[in-house]
Amino acid sequence: MSAGALLSLRHLRKEYRAGQPVLKDITLDIDANGLTAIIGPSGTGKSTLIRCINRLVDPTSGEILFEGKDLAKLKGGALRAARRRVGMVFQEYNLVERLTVIENVLTGRLGYVPAWRAFLRKFPEADVTRAFDLIDAVGLNEEFATRRADKLSGGQRQRVGIARALMQEPALILADEPTSSLDPKTSVEIMELLAEVSANRHVPVVVNIHNVDLARRYATRIIGMTGGNVVYDGPPTGLTERDLAHIYGGEDFL
Amino acid sequence: MTDAAARAPRVWTRFSPTERIARSMLYILTAAAVVWSMKAVDIIPEFLYDAPEQTADLFRRMWPFDWSFYPKAVHDALIETFHIATLGTIMAIVLALPLSFLAARNFTSNPILNFIAQFIFVSSRSVNSLIWALLFVAIFGPGALSGVLSIAFRSIGFVGKLFGEALEEAQPGPIEALTAAGAPRSMILVKGYWPQVEPAFWSVALLRWDINIRESAVLGLVGAGGIGVALDAALNNLYWDQVGLILGVIFAVVIVTEVVTSTIRSRII
Numbered sequence: 184m185s186a187g188a189l190l191s192l193r194h195l196r197k198e199y200r201a202g203q204p205v206l207k208d209i210t211l212d213i214d215a216n217g218l219t220a221i222i223g224p225s226g227t228g229k230s231t232l233i234r235c236i237n238r239l240v241d242p243t244s245g246e247i248l249f250e251g252k253d254l255a256k257l258k259g260g261a262l263r264a265a266r267r268r269v270g271m272v273f274q275e276y277n278l279v280e281r282l283t284v285i286e287n288v289l290t291g292r293l294g295y296v297p298a299w300r301a302f303l304r305k306f307p308e309a310d311v312t313r314a315f316d317l318i319d320a321v322g323l324n325e326e327f328a329t330r331r332a333d334k335l336s337g338g339q340r341q342r343v344g345i346a347r348a349l350m351q352e353p354a355l356i357l358a359d360e361p362t363s364s365l366d367p368k369t370s371v372e373i374m375e376l377l378a379e380v381s382a383n384r385h386v387p388v389v390v391n392i393h394n395v396d397l398a399r400r401y402a403t404r405i406i407g408m409t410g411g412n413v414v415y416d417g418p419p420t421g422l423t424e425r426d427l428a429h430i431y432g433g434e435d436f437l
Numbered sequence: 438m439t440d441a442a443a444r445a446p447r448v449w450t451r452f453s454p455t456e457r458i459a460r461s462m463l464y465i466l467t468a469a470a471v472v473w474s475m476k477a478v479d480i481i482p483e484f485l486y487d488a489p490e491q492t493a494d495l496f497r498r499m500w501p502f503d504w505s506f507y508p509k510a511v512h513d514a515l516i517e518t519f520h521i522a523t524l525g526t527i528m529a530i531v532l533a534l535p536l537s538f539l540a541a542r543n544f545t546s547n548p549i550l551n552f553i554a555q556f557i558f559v560s561s562r563s564v565n566s567l568i569w570a571l572l573f574v575a576i577f578g579p580g581a582l583s584g585v586l587s588i589a590f591r592s593i594g595f596v597g598k599l600f601g602e603a604l605e606e607a608q609p610g611p612i613e614a615l616t617a618a619g620a621p622r623s624m625i626l627v628k629g630y631w632p633q634v635e636p637a638f639w640s641v642a643l644l645r646w647d648i649n650i651r652e653s654a655v656l657g658l659v660g661a662g663g664i665g666v667a668l669d670a671a672l673n674n675l676y677w678d679q680v681g682l683i684l685g686v687i688f689a690v691v692i693v694t695e696v697v698t699s700t701i702r703s704r705i706i
Contacts, residue, residue: 237617266619277610281632290628294619302627343612351618 188212189387190236190355197231205231207411209245213355218381218388220398220419223408225433229391232408233357236389237269237337238262250354267294268349270386272377273342274360276340280333284323284343287332288314291350310350317346321376338369345376349384356380358390362397370394374401446514452644472532499681506679510667511686518663520689521656522649525588530642532589533558533597540597541604543612544630554597566652570661581662588649589657596645603637639705641697650694654687 188211197206205228213219221229234240236247238254247254254265270291278287292310292370293301300306306314318328321342327335332343341361348356358377366404374390381388392398398405399419407415407422407430415426452460539545540554569587579582582655607630615629657665664683 239613239617246554263619263621266617268619269617271614271617272612273614276612277614279615279629279632280608281635286628290615290620291618293615293621293624293628298621298623298627301624347614347618357617380574 189215189249191246191248193237193246193248195232195235195247196243197228197235197240198243204243205411206235206242209411209413211416213387213389213407215354216381216385216387217403218378218390218401219404219406220394220402221389221391221406221408222393222398222430225393228411229408229410230359233359233389233391236355237266237271239271267351268354270351270353270356271342272341272348272356272358272361274363275295276337276344276364278332278340278343278347281331283329283331284318284335285311285314285328286345288317288346288350291347294351314346314350317349318343320349321346322372323363337365338372341365341369341373342376345373345380349380349386353386356386356388358388360391360393362404363393370397378399395422451491464651490615495677498677499684501678502682502685503676503678504682506671506676507686511683512667514664514667515659515686515690517581517651518657518665519650521584521588521653521661521663522646524585525653526592526642526646526649528585528589529592529596529645533593533600536593537597537601537604538626540601541703543605543607543609544626554601556602558594558597559591561590562598563594564591566591566656567659570656570659574660579660579662584653584661584663585657587661588653591652592645592649596641599641600634600638603634603641607633636705643702647694647698651687651691654690 190211192209192211195206195209196204198204209232221232221431223229231240235242236249236254238247238257242255245255249265250268252261252265254262256263279290282290286304289301289306289310290308296306296310315325315328318325323339323342323346327339332340335343344361345356356377361377362373365373374392375395377388377390380386381403390402399422402419405415405417405419405422406413407426409430409432414429415422456565536554536557540558542551545551545554566587569590570583573583573586577586612625612629612631615625620628653663653665654668655665657663657667658669661667664687668680668683669678671683
């Protein structure tokens with residue numbers, strides 16, 4: 184384990200059906216800075232990998248070392264406390280549709296605030312201020328704060344999703360195909376926002392992405408996966424056509 | 438091989454032979470059931486022939502209504518009916534809510550708890566509120582308390598089943614997002630499930646309240662309080678003008694609650 188690593192995966196393996204591993208022995212270190220893009224064909228275990236990190240999916244074996252703990256072994260309250268430190272952004276945004284934008288952002292604090300406060304909608308003032316700041320920071324404005332999430336466009340929803348993840352004050356942000364449901368221009372904007380989060384807020388971002396061009400443009404590190412294995416790991420400048428052919432299998436698409 | 442496939446005429450039938458047989462059997466069984474039940478009901482033709490006359494006679498006895506009876510006995514009983522329906526509904530909701538979370542398979546993954554909750558719902562629904570009222574009148578004596586309890590016990594299954602099903606239809610995405618944020622289960626319930634199922638909840642609660650107002654109107658027939666007591670007395674005394682008044686009042690109340698609940702429902706959703 185290298186000294187600067189924030190997150191270390193050790194021999195991570197996941198089988199949904201016994202004997203058919205989706206992830207085969209993944210060992211990776213993620214540093215406390217930069218934007219890491221995971222690319223690879225559909226069904227190769229990218230989503231599973233990212234969901235194993237915060238245990239939305241339980242790995243079959245292996246270690247997930249994060250901030251001095253092995254997340255793979257945590258349960259109950261300890262797992263929830265660890266999850267608070269890992270923000271997540273989803274492909275389908277996963278906002279609570281019938282709640283307002285600000286309440287969706289504040290749900291990022293649910294791991295911290297006492298239950299009665301959240302129930303009575305009495306979030307601490309500092310949290311509310313922070314939520315407003317984040318709504319501004321992701322490129323929405325105060326006017327949006329009281330609007331219901333189901334009234335927003337895809338790009339706006341994803342901005343709320345990012346604000347919600349940042350609301351957790353995470354040490355790491357995971358993004359599972361954050362741009363796949365968006366148009367090309369909005370995709371660029373969202374990737375720009377995530378790159379800015381990693382650079383200016385010093386929160387490292389790990390993002391699954393289908394779009395290789397976007398990955399090249401915004402990532403500081405690219406991980407190429409195929410068939411449940413890591414087959415490329417390095418800077419975007421080092422990613423050759425040969426590597427892509429290996430990752431995606433064949434050259435026809437290039 | 439390919440030649441044979443090309444030459445074979447391609448026929449398409451909507452049903453396979455087994456399906457056709459099953460369907461014909463179903464038709465025959467339905468016809469048999471109709472014939473059998475006609476025989477079992479044993480209609481007396483004489484009573485059937487003079488039914489229009491009897492109906493007309495009944496209406497003539499009812500009209501004009503005995504309006505003076507309203508302030509004497511109907512008004513208070515009507516208010517009591519409202520109270521029985523409302524208290525019973527609230528009680529049912531309070532009891533059914535936690536059970537429906539236990540019954541929802543996406544929220545509670547323990548099959549034993551799911552089963553227990555489902556079992557309570559089925560037991561509650563399998564007994565008509567009049568029967569519940571007979572039981573409670575035997576236990577607590579006649580009066581509004583028995584009415585409230587019988588309304589509540591009948592409604593638990595209704596509210597619980599429908600609300601539990603609404604919970605099962607909640608989108609998993611937001612739940613996943615809150616889980617990822619480290620939210621405890623109680624907060625996932627309040628901030629993840631509840632906002633999604635809130636319209637369904639109000640819709641079920643209002644519908645049940647609406648039904649309960651009608652049901653509590655007849656509970657008095659077995660002594661469980663409300664306007665039914667007055668109706669029972671009027672029927673026994675053959676005061677048809679009073680019976681007519683009470684039926685008219687019930688009809689008016691049902692229409693008013695229908696309007697009120699549908700207005701509230703459209704505002705909430």
